[in-house]
Amino acid sequence: MSLALYDTRTRRKRDFEPANAAQVTMYLCGPTVYSYAHIGNFRPAVVFDMLFRLLRSKYGADNVVYARNITDIDDKINQAAHEQQVDISVITDKFTAIYRENSSTLNILSPNLEPTATGHMDEMINLISRLLENGHAYQAEGHVLFSVSSFEGYGKLSGRDLKDMLAGARVNIAAYKRDPADFVLWKPSSETEPSWDSPFGAGRPGWHTECSAMIEANFGTTIDIHAGGQDLIFPHHENEIAQSMCVHEGVPLARFWLHNGFLDMGAEKMSKSLGNVKLVHDLLKDWPGEVLRYALLTAHYRAPLEWSENLLSRTRTTMDRYYGTLRRLSDVTASLEDAPKGFVAALCDDLNTPQAMAKLATLFKQANMAKTDADRARVKGQIQAAGVLVGLFEQDPETWFQRDDDDAAQIDAMVAARFKARQDKDWAEADRLRDQLNALKIVIEDGPNGSIWRRG
């Protein structure tokens, strides 16, 4: 089944074919580790994790290389380190660890590579040197700047014209810039800022440099897929393209550019500067990671998604139903199946998760209605195969329902006592026990061979 992906550069959906099917390459702009990530930061992580899973199933797990970088040089990091009077590594190590832990809770696979800026200092300096040598960059007052007018293709990705941008630009234009749109490749550091030696003086790299350098170091000149949030289209990705193409004689940096849309909080986007963020760290106190993952996949990845309490509780309701189905099938041995065609087709159509989830709903309905063991085994196998592709429904249903086990034994006993009362047709006692359990927010489901329970 062919995979179509919407490519920002060409502004249309195109059939995806890797340059080399034995090594499909994909790069996602990952987090800047200066603080807790909010749920919006995890939308690309989840969406492109799903793409990673899809590519692995299509080309073979060993033939896909996925890099998600960690930005560990940044002024916000510097600020945090300065405020706490610690080395920047104290900040970046801490929040890198938290980011990885959150990722794993959202069932995000580890990428093959997690390159860091500090780990690629030589490569960045080397890249900047080459840009200086070939005339695409210049030095001014301790800075090295990229000269956008030296690159004819500047603005192609974002569909911008340099002249138009200046019209309403709110950029503070540094006097040493030859062109207001020129961006910093290297800048001098103050006493309190981290600094690295370089041929252009002691200082630190500009933000855009790291991705170009890391891609070159790990993949070479061109990758198949470069992904990130929509806000990175300009200037970040535009600048990466400029840098990379100017040291690679015009060879494209990426064959496909994928960008996810934003989470909305009511009328506006979720953003730290607007102060309306939901930290994953906090959300995980109230919701299972899998609910967050599923919720992020309820809208198409390029469309805005309204993030709300309502979305989360709705998602949990759905997942309770589905895990309930899986629990009833727990003694059925799943047969080895492919994910249903319609489900895969939806994902292959530019990662249309809403449509894929609709197929999943059908699948669970089929599971609920299955009459024979063979049917049950087949549908369960299909559900599992579909689940692997999107990273959902991979855990044990019992784990899902019994989140804390403190009082599980006591509840088991009450449920057993109630089942016995029902067998004795002592309805009064059975109802009394059920009321007691309901008061503990326990929901009972009676079956022919016993009763099961879950937390409501």
Next chain:
RNA sequence: GGCCCUGUGGCGGAGUGGUGACGCUGGGGAUUGCAAAUCCUCCUACCCCGGUUCGAUUCCGGGCGGGGCCUCCA
């Protein structure tokens, strides 16, 4: 000011030139000792005005509304 996206039922959210997914919610029913779960079923929508067309929610133009980028930002 420039560029881009978007407007679907009570809610979320797909899709399509001709019977308008899917889920949640609400009504009815089957089932159940009663429930829960499950299944069946019903109600409710394509911003407005033009145009193209046999026919538009879908294509085109205009309007109005919402959002994003142009500055760190997923």
